[in-house]
Amino acid sequence: MSEWRAAPAPFARRLLTVLDIDELGAYRVLRVADVETPEPRPGQFAMLATAERWGGGEDERPYLPRACSIARRRIGESHFLLEDVGPGTRRLCELREGDGLWALGPLGRGFQPPRPRHRAILVGGGVGIAPLAILQDALEAEAATDVTVLLGFRDGARAQGAALLHGARVATDDGSVGHHGLLTELLSQELYRDSRAEVYACGPAPMLEAVRAMCATRDVPAQLALEAGMACGFGACYGCAVPKRGGGYLRVCVDGPVIDAGELDRVCEHAGAPS
Amino acid sequence: MSGGEGAGPGAVPGGRADHDDGDGVEFCGLSLAHPVINGSGTFDAIAARRAFGPALERDFPFAAYVSKTITLAAREGNPAPRLWEAPGGLINSIGLPNKGLDGYIAEDLAQLAELPVPLITNVMGFTVEEFSALVGACDQRPEIAAIELNVSCPNVKTGLDIGADPQQLAQVVGACRASTRKPLIVKLTPNAANVPACAAAAQDGGADAVSLINTLRAMALSPQAGGERRPWLGGGTGGLSGPAIRAVALAQVAAVAARVSIPVVGMGGVQRASHARDLIDAGATLVAVGTETFRDPATGARVAAGLRALRRTGEGFPTA
Numbered sequence: 001m002s003e004w005r006a007a008p009a010p011f012a013r014r015l016l017t018v019l020d021i022d023e024l025g026a027y028r029v030l031r032v033a034d035v036e037t038p039e040p041r042p043g044q045f046a047m048l049a050t051a052e053r054w055g056g057g058e059d060e061r062p063y064l065p066r067a068c069s070i071a072r073r074r075i076g077e078s079h080f081l082l083e084d085v086g087p088g089t090r091r092l093c094e095l096r097e098g099d100g101l102w103a104l105g106p107l108g109r110g111f112q113p114p115r116p117r118h119r120a121i122l123v124g125g126g127v128g129i130a131p132l133a134i135l136q137d138a139l140e141a142e143a144a145t146d147v148t149v150l151l152g153f154r155d156g157a158r159a160q161g162a163a164l165l166h167g168a169r170v171a172t173d174d175g176s177v178g179h180h181g182l183l184t185e186l187l188s189q190e191l192y193r194d195s196r197a198e199v200y201a202c203g204p205a206p207m208l209e210a211v212r213a214m215c216a217t218r219d220v221p222a223q224l225a226l227e228a229g230m231a232c233g234f235g236a237c238y239g240c241a242v243p244k245r246g247g248g249y250l251r252v253c254v255d256g257p258v259i260d261a262g263e264l265d266r267v268c269e270h271a272g273a274p275s
Numbered sequence: 276m277s278g279g280e281g282a283g284p285g286a287v288p289g290g291r292a293d294h295d296d297g298d299g300v301e302f303c304g305l306s307l308a309h310p311v312i313n314g315s316g317t318f319d320a321i322a323a324r325r326a327f328g329p330a331l332e333r334d335f336p337f338a339a340y341v342s343k344t345i346t347l348a349a350r351e352g353n354p355a356p357r358l359w360e361a362p363g364g365l366i367n368s369i370g371l372p373n374k375g376l377d378g379y380i381a382e383d384l385a386q387l388a389e390l391p392v393p394l395i396t397n398v399m400g401f402t403v404e405e406f407s408a409l410v411g412a413c414d415q416r417p418e419i420a421a422i423e424l425n426v427s428c429p430n431v432k433t434g435l436d437i438g439a440d441p442q443q444l445a446q447v448v449g450a451c452r453a454s455t456r457k458p459l460i461v462k463l464t465p466n467a468a469n470v471p472a473c474a475a476a477a478q479d480g481g482a483d484a485v486s487l488i489n490t491l492r493a494m495a496l497s498p499q500a501g502g503e504r505r506p507w508l509g510g511g512t513g514g515l516s517g518p519a520i521r522a523v524a525l526a527q528v529a530a531v532a533a534r535v536s537i538p539v540v541g542m543g544g545v546q547r548a549s550h551a552r553d554l555i556d557a558g559a560t561l562v563a564v565g566t567e568t569f570r571d572p573a574t575g576a577r578v579a580a581g582l583r584a585l586r587r588t589g590e591g592f593p594t595a
Binding site: 008009010012013059060061063064102104228229230231234235236238239240247248249251268 | 322323357
């Protein structure tokens with residue numbers, strides 16, 4: 001499979017129109033009309049802000065746009081997966097059909113296709129399953145790769161998010177759906193069954209760190225989609241720095257958000273993501 | 276003054292100034308297409324080229340490009356977290372990551388020289404000698420049209436910002452003045468008891484212009500309730516920017532413009548043309564945008580177009 005190359009993003013934020021917003025358990029799936037955006041690469045993201053009432057909430061927040069993975073592309077549409085975890089995501093969850101949404105993107109470096117004859121194992125936790133949906137679409141469109149999907153959630157309401165992808169094995173912390181336990185236990189089974197695989201992971205930092213460590217031990221290549229607090233999304237603010245192997249920092253927005261696991265000593269808690 | 280032998284605005288590669296529509300501004304011998312530039316450290320043109328491709332040069336939003344701060348030695352920057360969203364603004368504690376002077380000249384300068392506008396290089400030393408060495412090195416580079424001094428650096432002995440003490444500031448600016456004939460801009464710190472006195476000291480030291488305001492020192496505590504509450508930012512304190520500081524910026528720009536005769540670059544919380552017009556009406560020659568660029572990279576172009584429209588409709592600043 002040849003390398004996936006991203007087209008440059010338009011050099012200004014654009015005002016898009018909300019088509020609808022659907023409940024998906026504890027999450028919302030936001031669909032916006034988006035005809036002109038260049039085709040995103042799986043793993044890329046956009047900086048989002050509502051056109052109305054962005055600011056003026058509690059503590060006069062939100063102010064900065066929020067980085068959101070592009071969950072899916074359909075002809076003329078972009079889809080985002082949202083969870084209300086703070087003033088910005090709450091405001092985004094309140095969007096209704098016809099509302100305006102500012103979007104800048106697609107931004108960042110996305111996933112790369114697996115090496116030949118390697119199975120793709122998609123490992124997603126919580127709202128971090130979003131970029132794996134567009135990745136599953138892309139892998140299946142090329143039909144050259146076996147795809148295994150493992151998704152983990154805190155509880156049953158969140159586990160309904162698994163419907164964003166198909167054919168997923170699910171783990172929940174509370175045992176209400178699927179495997180009662182950690183997602184990495186499912187990953188361990190899969191790697192035991194066939195370790196000729198490439199792992200694609202996105203989710204909370206402790207989950208990503210567990211995935212990174214397991215893949216490093218078994219010499220399995222892994223691509224990790226990270227989250228970090230960022231003000232701009234295009235390399236200007238230097239706010240989203242994460243420590244890299246050998247010293248120094250990577251900027252999650254332009255060096256990532258998808259980082260080869262080998263570039264990190266460990267995945268740090270992403271303190272500071274505006275939510 | 277001009278940029279010296281062969282280093283004036285006409286010699287800047289790709290430099291252009293379109294005066295046909297009357298928006299052009301003369302600033303320290305540089306001919307700029309309009310009065311809107313970027314605040315140092317708020318736009319990374321090299322990273323932006325990766326994100327936006329050729330549209331960056333085609334639609335370049337600023338009339339001059341100000342680099343992030345360059346120090347003598349390379350710096351990795353502060354540990355995370357580096358950002359905090361404040362009411363109507365942002366507190367940052369980035370810690371001036373940069374490749375150092377040698378890395379900047381070897382790796383970045385050629386790319387920045389390709390931008391379609393003059394390049395202003397921002398430098399910071401921790402001693403007078405470091406400032407002088409940085410400015411002297413920039414003086415040798417024809418790609419650099421002007422030099423801005425970041426004087427919001429702590430004096431190693433006193434812990435106070437060099438730029439907050441008029442005497443120390445005059446000494447630093449004087450040493451830099453002796454090291455270059457290029458236009459020298461002093462980026463004043465707002466965290467000083469008497470900002471106009473600092474501006475006057477910069478002028479007395481030989482500055483060609485002053486720019487203000489830099490970020491206001493600010494802090495946030497970790498939100499976890501109970502137990503020991505630590506500063507949220509990895510660097511302890513940070514700098515506040517955005518709409519939250521706009522009124523402070525206006526007051527300081529007005530006070531400084533009333534005190535000095537050299538041009539003033541005004542900045543602080545500019546989101547749209549009316550905010551830029553306020554700063555110009557208060558005495559600024561140029562206006563810089565910063566934090567709003569984080570929300571929309573095309574902010575500079577939007578503000579410049581808005582100023583043009585205000586001027587045409589007669590609601591703008593005097594055209595004289």
